[in-house]
Amino acid sequence: MRPTLLRPLLRTPTARTRTPSPATPSPPAAPAPPRIILSTTLSPLHNLAYEDWLFRHTPADVPLLFLYRNSACVVIGRNQNPWLETSPAHLSTQRIPLVRRRSGGGAVFHDPGNTNYSMMLPRAAFDRPAQAELVRRALARMGVGAARVNERNDIYLGGWKMSPLSTSCAYKIISHRAYHHGTMLLSTDTSILSRALYSPLAKRMSTSRSIASVRAPVIALSELGAGALDPALGGLQQQPEGGWFAHERFVRAMGGEWADWFGVPEPGERERERDGEGAVMVGEEEMESLEHVRKGMEELGSWEWTYGQTPLFEVQGLLPLPGSTTVSVFCRPGRGRLTRGRWCTIKCTMGRSSTSSSALRPARARKKRA
Numbered sequence: 123m124r125p126t127l128l129r130p131l132l133r134t135p136t137a138r139t140r141t142p143s144p145a146t147p148s149p150p151a152a153p154a155p156p157r158i159i160l161s162t163t164l165s166p167l168h169n170l171a172y173e174d175w176l177f178r179h180t181p182a183d184v185p186l187l188f189l190y191r192n193s194a195c196v197v198i199g200r201n202q203n204p205w206l207e208t209s210p211a212h213l214s215t216q217r218i219p220l221v222r223r224r225s226g227g228g229a230v231f232h233d234p235g236n237t238n239y240s241m242m243l244p245r246a247a248f249d250r251p252a253q254a255e256l257v258r259r260a261l262a263r264m265g266v267g268a269a270r271v272n273e274r275n276d277i278y279l280g281g282w283k284m285s286p287l288s289t290s291c292a293y294k295i296i297s298h299r300a301y302h303h304g305t306m307l308l309s310t311d312t313s314i315l316s317r318a319l320y321s322p323l324a325k326r327m328s329t330s331r332s333i334a335s336v337r338a339p340v341i342a343l344s345e346l347g348a349g350a351l352d353p354a355l356g357g358l359q360q361q362p363e364g365g366w367f368a369h370e371r372f373v374r375a376m377g378g379e380w381a382d383w384f385g386v387p388e389p390g391e392r393e394r395e396r397d398g399e400g401a402v403m404v405g406e407e408e409m410e411s412l413e414h415v416r417k418g419m420e421e422l423g424s425w426e427w428t429y430g431q432t433p434l435f436e437v438q439g440l441l442p443l444p445g446s447t448t449v450s451v452f453c454r455p456g457r458g459r460l461t462r463g464r465w466c467t468i469k470c471t472m473g474r475s476s477t478s479s480s481a482l483r484p485a486r487a488r489k490k491r492a
Contacts (some may be wrong), residue, residue: 133255149249154184156384158377158401161190166197166221171418172409173240173303174224178241179414182298187380188240189373192232195219196318199227201333203432205323208427218318222428225294225303228335231318235309235342248300250275257304257381258263260375264344265366267352277306279350282341294427308345308367343367363390377401 159176161169169190180186186330195218196208204210213220232238241253254275261269261277263324269279276283292300319335343350344367351366364370409415421427 132274132462134258141269153426156185156187156380156386158187158189158380160401160403161188161375162403163409164191164193166192166195167231167419168198168218168409168415168420169238170221170223170402170422171415172412173301173479175311175409175412175414176240177299177301178296180299180486182488183244184242185244185247185380185384186242187376188242188303189376189379190238190240191234191236192230192238192367194233194314194318196229196231197223198229199333199335200224200375200431201226201433202229202335204429205432205436206435208319208321209323209427209435212320213318214320220428221395221422222258222431223422225301226333228333231310231315232303232305233310235307235311235344235370237306237308237369239304239376243300244304245295245300250302253302256379257376260372260379261306263375263378264371265351267354268350276338277304278344279341281339282346283338288366304389306372306421307340307342308369309365310342312340312345314341315340349396429470 157180161172163169169192173188173190176188196213197476198204198207198220200223202222204222210220216352236445241256243253254271254277257277258269258271261267266279269277272278344365348366362371374468376459424430445487
């Protein structure tokens with residue numbers, strides 16, 4: 123089934139005046155016309171598997187912007203520890219899926235109030251600061267003129283980060299191609315976000331091989347309301363349909379900046395639409411028609427990928443049990459499991475007596491301690 127051309131995506135908002143940038147980046151030297159794709163599904167497995175397919179199968183010289191939203195879920199980086207970034211038990215009770223993506227970076231909370239963007243470019247044209255600046259200019263199109271880019275290429279408004287708690291962007295680079303993807307907090311309930319990204323084991327755990335998220339205070343644009351808008355941009359007297367910070371407005375703003383960056387006329391100004399140049403809408407049916415996506419969804423949804431890919435880590439602490447029993451535990455799991463070659467020391471204290479044991483300890487370690 124052929125994706126439906128979506129002409130209105132790049133239509134310019136009423137207010138086009140932008141906050142001047144001290145250094146507006148030059149467009150990347152990409153010979154092929156840019157493309158924009160908008161997902162119509164809220165399934166995180168579909169969207170992440172399709173993003174990987176786009177990255178690996180789009181011609182290397184084609185700049186591509188992929189925009190999507192997910193239903194409520196927590197997405198961790200490729201090299202992160204799920205028990206350090208969140209509480210899998212809490213997510214399970216709240217029916218919030220946990221997904222490990224293929225790129226690096228930190229843990230993020232996704233929901234329909236949080237729009238995701240993925241900018242795929244030829245490797246030679248990849249420029250992190252320039253891509254972050256494009257997102258800032260898109261916010262200015264929406265009237266958010268005070269947004270800024272920090273030294274980590276995160277988007278801030280005042281002292282607040284506009285992405286769910288950890289790094290607002292992540293990257294992946296292969297031989298001739300790279301992508302920069304991130305999130306924009308438009309109307310997410312940040313109280314749910316905070317609980318979803320809380321780990322009760324964070325202070326009991328030490329890790330030597332996983333990447334920890336960089337925590338920062340966050341806020342959704344909808345929580346700031348009109349206070350996030352800059353009256354100097356003009357055209358902000360009447361609230362647009364759907365609100366100032368609707369997903370559709372951010373999509374139009376990102377699409378407009380993407381087209382401007384490459385000097386491409388917007389669809390409403392074209393005399394004719396050429397195949398591949400316009401924005402397209404893609405749904406689950408089109409995604410599932412691709413074998414790469416089907417296999418990717420199966421892998422992303424598996425225990426072996428979500429938990430089994432966890433780098434080696436250590437956890438220790440006291441676990442209270444019924445009958446005035448306290449269990450002191452020190453474990454070193456590998457790939458999410460206690461297996462042969464990994465060990466766990468358990469000490470039980472009942473009243474004044476105590477016992478200790480070691481389980482799954484390597485044979486060499488037992489011999490050395492004898």
